Amino acid sequence: MIRTEKLCKYYSIHSRHEVHAIRDINLNISKNTFVVFNGPSGSGKTTLLNIIGALDRPTEGKVFIYDEEITSFSDIGLSRLRREKIGFIFQNFHLIPRLSSWENVSYPLIPLGISFRERFQMAKLLLEKVGLGDRLDHAPEELSGGQQQRVAIARALVNNPEIIIADEPTSNIDDETSEHLLELLKELQTDGVTILVATHDAGFEKIADEIYKIKNGRLE
Amino acid sequence: MKKHTNLLLLATENLLRHKTKSIVVSLCIIAILLPFITAIAISEGVRLQSLGSVEESADLYLTFDEFGRNAAIPLKYLDEVKEVFGVKKVVPRIIGRCYLQDKLAVIVGIDKEYLPESTTCVTGRIFENANEVVIGNELAEYFNLNIGDQFSMRGQNRKLFTIVGFFSSASNIWSASTIFMPFEDAGDLFGKREFATDIQIYSVPGHNGEIATELYYIFENEPYRLQDKGMIELYVKKGFMLKEGIFTALYTVAFALGIPAILVASGFGLSERRKEIGIMKATGWQTLEVLELISFEQLLISLFGATTAILLSIIWMKCFNGAFIAQFFIGEINLLPEFAVPAKFLPLPCLLSFFFAIILTMVGSIYSSWRASTESPVAALK
Numbered sequence: 014m015i016r017t018e019k020l021c022k023y024y025s026i027h028s029r030h031e032v033h034a035i036r037d038i039n040l041n042i043s044k045n046t047f048v049v050f051n052g053p054s055g056s057g058k059t060t061l062l063n064i065i066g067a068l069d070r071p072t073e074g075k076v077f078i079y080d081e082e083i084t085s086f087s088d089i090g091l092s093r094l095r096r097e098k099i100g101f102i103f104q105n106f107h108l109i110p111r112l113s114s115w116e117n118v119s120y121p122l123i124p125l126g127i128s129f130r131e132r133f134q135m136a137k138l139l140l141e142k143v144g145l146g147d148r149l150d151h152a153p154e155e156l157s158g159g160q161q162q163r164v165a166i167a168r169a170l171v172n173n174p175e176i177i178i179a180d181e182p183t184s185n186i187d188d189e190t191s192e193h194l195l196e197l198l199k200e201l202q203t204d205g206v207t208i209l210v211a212t213h214d215a216g217f218e219k220i221a222d223e224i225y226k227i228k229n230g231r232l233e
Numbered sequence: 234m235k236k237h238t239n240l241l242l243l244a245t246e247n248l249l250r251h252k253t254k255s256i257v258v259s260l261c262i263i264a265i266l267l268p269f270i271t272a273i274a275i276s277e278g279v280r281l282q283s284l285g286s287v288e289e290s291a292d293l294y295l296t297f298d299e300f301g302r303n304a305a306i307p308l309k310y311l312d313e314v315k316e317v318f319g320v321k322k323v324v325p326r327i328i329g330r331c332y333l334q335d336k337l338a339v340i341v342g343i344d345k346e347y348l349p350e351s352t353t354c355v356t357g358r359i360f361e362n363a364n365e366v367v368i369g370n371e372l373a374e375y376f377n378l379n380i381g382d383q384f385s386m387r388g389q390n391r392k393l394f395t396i397v398g399f400f401s402s403a404s405n406i407w408s409a410s411t412i413f414m415p416f417e418d419a420g421d422l423f424g425k426r427e428f429a430t431d432i433q434i435y436s437v438p439g440h441n442g443e444i445a446t447e448l449y450y451i452f453e454n455e456p457y458r459l460q461d462k463g464m465i466e467l468y469v470k471k472g473f474m475l476k477e478g479i480f481t482a483l484y485t486v487a488f489a490l491g492i493p494a495i496l497v498a499s500g501f502g503l504s505e506r507r508k509e510i511g512i513m514k515a516t517g518w519q520t521l522e523v524l525e526l527i528s529f530e531q532l533l534i535s536l537f538g539a540t541t542a543i544l545l546s547i548i549w550m551k552c553f554n555g556a557f558i559a560q561f562f563i564g565e566i567n568l569l570p571e572f573a574v575p576a577k578f579l580p581l582p583c584l585l586s587f588f589f590a591i592i593l594t595m596v597g598s599i600y601s602s603w604r605a606s607t608e609s610p611v612a613a614l615k
Binding site: 063068069070088089092093095096097101103107108109110111112120121123124125126127128129168172 | 234235236238239240242243250251505508509511512513514515516517518519520521522607609610611612614
């Protein structure tokens with residue numbers, strides 16, 4: 014389902030120094046797999062997930078999703094891919110501060126032309142699923158870190174994605190919420206979703222189908 | 234269609250959510266547009282009154298010419314001019330200025346049967362006898378004058394006048410400080426009994442050319458000046474173009490100073506907005522959808538700002554009589570005019586102000602939004 018070929022990403026600092034975030038990453042991930050990327054901070058996990066998730070472009074190499082080379086997609090194509098196939102869970106949640114929980118969850122549905130009522134119903138269902146049915150109208154600042162992460166998960170699920178990409182999803186939340194998140198992701202996998210997680214959390218390794226170790230931007 | 238409706242509703246919600254920013258941007262738009270709309274309305278109002286007065290006036294104006302300017306014409310030519318073929322009526326007139334206490338008044342000396350049709354007495358009557366005058370409503374209010382009151386003015390000759398009526402006119406600007414009196418009294422007041430400042434000639438249609446030729450022979454050796462209605466109309470229009478030009482130049486400076494204010498106001502919360510755009514892009518929004526949302530926001534705030542500016546401009550005219558702005562278009566008036574300043578709100582300037590507001594707000598936001606939405610979501614989220 015997801016394939017990468019010689020994926021490289023370089024960052025240029027002050028046009029002099031080149032930092033190689035990832036190099037020569039070759040992956041082949043099957044549908045409905047739970048994949049964990051493990052490695053120390055700065056090893057390139059986030060960069061790799063951003064590129065696979067079409068949030069960033071590689072400097073070199075190719076990414077294929079369903080045998081389509083997404084690295085050659087236009088901005089519109091990448092947006093469509095993110096909208097239709099990928100759901101993101103960010104380390105810092107990335108919720109919009111002035112919106113309530115349900116508004117944050119339903120935000121991706123607005124340009125799809127879905128009515129207010131339908132959006133509310135969809136967001137409500139998902140927030141109930143992540144255990145926040147009683148926090149529909151709460152702004153992010155009124156929620157704990159774990160609750161914010163659950164809102165972010167609900168938002169990632171709102172488009173019924175085929176791939177969930179989670180970047181350090183448990184680094185800012187407590188153990189109990191981490192457990193709950195793990196269970197939720199596993200449940201999603203059983204529903205047919207492919208899960209890609211970058212994490213240090215040993216709990217994920219226990220349930221993962223595949224574990225990739227990344228060090229200095231390379232797969233080990 | 235539903236998508237666009239959703240984006241429009243979201244834009245409205247966003248403006249309400251970012252209240253402070255919306256209010257600041259709206260205030261900037263209002264501060265920039267209010268003087269513009271008011272000025273254009275006054276300019277149009279004054280122009281319409283001026284052209285209305287020209288329309289009502291004589292076909293030809295005959296004066297003497299001194300140093301390239303209009304000069305008083307001796308009345309001895311009056312009978313000769315009356316006899317010219319094609320002339321229906323000649324009306325000698327004296328228009329001068331005199332101080333009534335501290336206020337400069339316009340004196341119009343004209344025989345009562347030739348008073349402009351638009352001039353009607355609201356109280357009292359038109360003058361019948363010597364030393365009787367009718368004065369403009371606003372002047373009467375300013376000095377708290379009543380029918381039967383007597384006054385004198387600082388003319389070349391001291392004369393005592395009796396007020397017999399107050400008049401109103403379709404042209405507020407001129408009626409405000411005007412005093413109508415018999416032609417001979419005006420001649421006495423200015424010490425020029427044998428002169429008129431101009432002779433108005435009403436002609437049979439199509440005879441102006443012939444009349445001009447005849448006058449050439451009558452005034453063969455005299456420096457005279459003949460102007461027709463078209464020329465007067467042209468002067469009026471030219472005068473307004475000049476005044477509008479001066480105002481536009483001043484306003485352009487203010488407008489240019491207003492742009493940075495809008496830019497600063499629009500830039501409030503730019504980093505927050507950039508991150509928001511990054512989230513939108515990361516969750517599948519397309520660049521065009523982001524830009525449509527931002528454009529809707531700018532459109533709504535422009536519409537609100539421009540509409541409020543138009544309404545405030547109307548209120549400014551009704552309640553404050555175009556204070557601080559009318560003086561650009563009407564000479565020798567105070568910052569707070571004492572007469573009803575004419576104003577005409579036309580659709581085009583209102584549309585233009587809306588267009589200005591859109592440009593201002595778009596300049597302040599669309600480029601930064603476009604940049605944020607075209608870079609990778611990762612960069613925008615940093």
